[in-house]
Amino acid sequence: MAVKNIEKLNIAKSLELFDEAKKLVPGGVLGARKPSDFIEGEYPIFIEHGKGGRITDVDGNEYVDFLCGYGPIILGYREEEVDEAVIRQIRDKGFCFSLTQKYQNLLSKKLTEIVPCSEMSIFLKTGSDATTASIRIARAYTNRIKVMRSGYHGWHDWCVEMKGGVPEKFYEDVHEFRYNNLTELGELMARYGDQTAAIIMTPFGHPLHRKMEEPEPGFLQGVREIAAKYGAVLVFDEIRTCFRLRMGGAQELYGVTPDLTVLGKGMANGYAISVVTGKAEVMMAAAQKLFISSTFFPNSDAYIAALKTIEILERDNVLDNIWEKGGRFLKKIQEIINKHDVGAELSGVAPMFFITFKREEADPRRARAKRDDFYTQLIRRGVFLTPHHHGYLCYRHTEKDLDMAAKAIDEALAYVNEKHQKKTS
Numbered sequence: 160m161a162v163k164n165i166e167k168l169n170i171a172k173s174l175e176l177f178d179e180a181k182k183l184v185p186g187g188v189l190g191a192r193k194p195s196d197f198i199e200g201e202y203p204i205f206i207e208h209g210k211g212g213r214i215t216d217v218d219g220n221e222y223v224d225f226l227c228g229y230g231p232i233i234l235g236y237r238e239e240e241v242d243e244a245v246i247r248q249i250r251d252k253g254f255c256f257s258l259t260q261k262y263q264n265l266l267s268k269k270l271t272e273i274v275p276c277s278e279m280s281i282f283l284k285t286g287s288d289a290t291t292a293s294i295r296i297a298r299a300y301t302n303r304i305k306v307m308r309s310g311y312h313g314w315h316d317w318c319v320e321m322k323g324g325v326p327e328k329f330y331e332d333v334h335e336f337r338y339n340n341l342t343e344l345g346e347l348m349a350r351y352g353d354q355t356a357a358i359i360m361t362p363f364g365h366p367l368h369r370k371m372e373e374p375e376p377g378f379l380q381g382v383r384e385i386a387a388k389y390g391a392v393l394v395f396d397e398i399r400t401c402f403r404l405r406m407g408g409a410q411e412l413y414g415v416t417p418d419l420t421v422l423g424k425g426m427a428n429g430y431a432i433s434v435v436t437g438k439a440e441v442m443m444a445a446a447q448k449l450f451i452s453s454t455f456f457p458n459s460d461a462y463i464a465a466l467k468t469i470e471i472l473e474r475d476n477v478l479d480n481i482w483e484k485g486g487r488f489l490k491k492i493q494e495i496i497n498k499h500d501v502g503a504e505l506s507g508v509a510p511m512f513f514i515t516f517k518r519e520e521a522d523p524r525r526a527r528a529k530r531d532d533f534y535t536q537l538i539r540r541g542v543f544l545t546p547h548h549h550g551y552l553c554y555r556h557t558e559k560d561l562d563m564a565a566k567a568i569d570e571a572l573a574y575v576n577e578k579h580q581k582k583t584s
């Protein structure tokens with residue numbers, strides 16, 4: 160294959176806006192939207208609009224987008240039925256009141272039909288709201304303090320990765336174990352089990368920057384048994400996996416039911432809503448002992464979006480569509496990876512997948528250099544996948560989008576192969 164090094168994109172307006180933003184917002188943009196979370200100087204920074212599975216940046220470059228808003232876009236951007244339902248609600252009834260509208264009951268009832276552990280729910284706005292509320296509920300229910308955790312759970316004091324501004328006392332009772340490492344959890348629980356309020360974990364392994372991991376046989380069952388043995392509340396953080404792997408999340412896919420679960424991203428196609436749901440006995444601690452409240456939690460725009468999104472997901476068998484086309488897509492990508500043999504690895508499953516590069520012991524920088532070249536070539540070809548986070552498939556990704564992405568991956572790997580093999584030979 161003749162390997163083309165495509166020209167760098169024109170992202171002048173993005174850079175101009177970013178220069179302005181640095182004077183207005185600390186760091187210019189927040190958290191995982193920073194240019195350093197992509198490849199600086201190559202990826203756009205500001206988005207203008209999106210439709211279906213594609214987005215367009217402020218310079219007019221169009222991309223097939225596999226980041227899907229970091230996960231909430233399960234149908235596609237500007238999904239008319241969802242947006243129309245929200246607009247109708249805003250126009251005809253209103254969505255922000257001093258009291259609650261009936262949609263919380265409808266949504267809570269719906270979740271009991273879909274999510275295996277769901278008996279009662281409380282609705283919040285962000286994933287971090289929900290993970291933090293689940294820990295508070297577990298602590299109130301058990302009258303214990305310690306927490307065992309595995310995975311990313313948001314930006315709040317008890318779990319944020321960067322510890323700046325967080326007193327140690329806020330996380331000193333939180334202990335981490337590695338995904339698929341039952342021994343590590345067993346040892347921690349042997350030591351702290353009688354003080355442990357909650358074990359919170361992503362039931363599917365999606366660690367930052369690293370390959371995705373499915374649960375090894377017996378792993379989730381083993382965690383379930385350990386939680387039961389010590390009387391700790393088991394919380395599955397299904398913020399990414401619910402309404403994506405299955406309607407009822409990884410707990411449905413793998414057949415292990417936690418006491419509580421937190422979800423949000425895929426539920427409302429981009430509108431801000433998150434949920435703690437689970438066994439009534441545990442959830443009732445929230446009503447009896449806790450104050451969980453926010454001005455915006457009851458706003459019904461997101462409840463309406465969630466009800467409509469769930470209706471579409473069920474009516475149109477959306478997840479079957481994603482698994483089916485995603486399965487074919489990943490098979491093709493695996494063949495492309497095998498063909499080029501440059502140390503690229505595909506992990507994950509059809510709805511959530513990641514391309515990483517094998518660490519080379521002799522020179523760890525080489526994998527990083529290959530990765531950066533690969534993702535640079537992809538973005539230049541109009542494919543928005545990123546080096547630090549897995550991709551998602553959404554319903555509106557078309558065969559044309561996927562063919563374009565596969566071709567770009569093929570060409571980008573050919574480029575990496577030629578550049579890096581030349582260097583070593």
Ligand SMILES: Cc1ncc(COP(=O)(O)O)c(C=O)c1O
Nearest residue numbers: 285286287311312313396398399
């Ligand atoms: C598994 C998981 N838990 C919690 C969160 C935090 O959610 P939010 O960013 O909405 O606060 C995220 C966000 O990416 C997540 O992926």
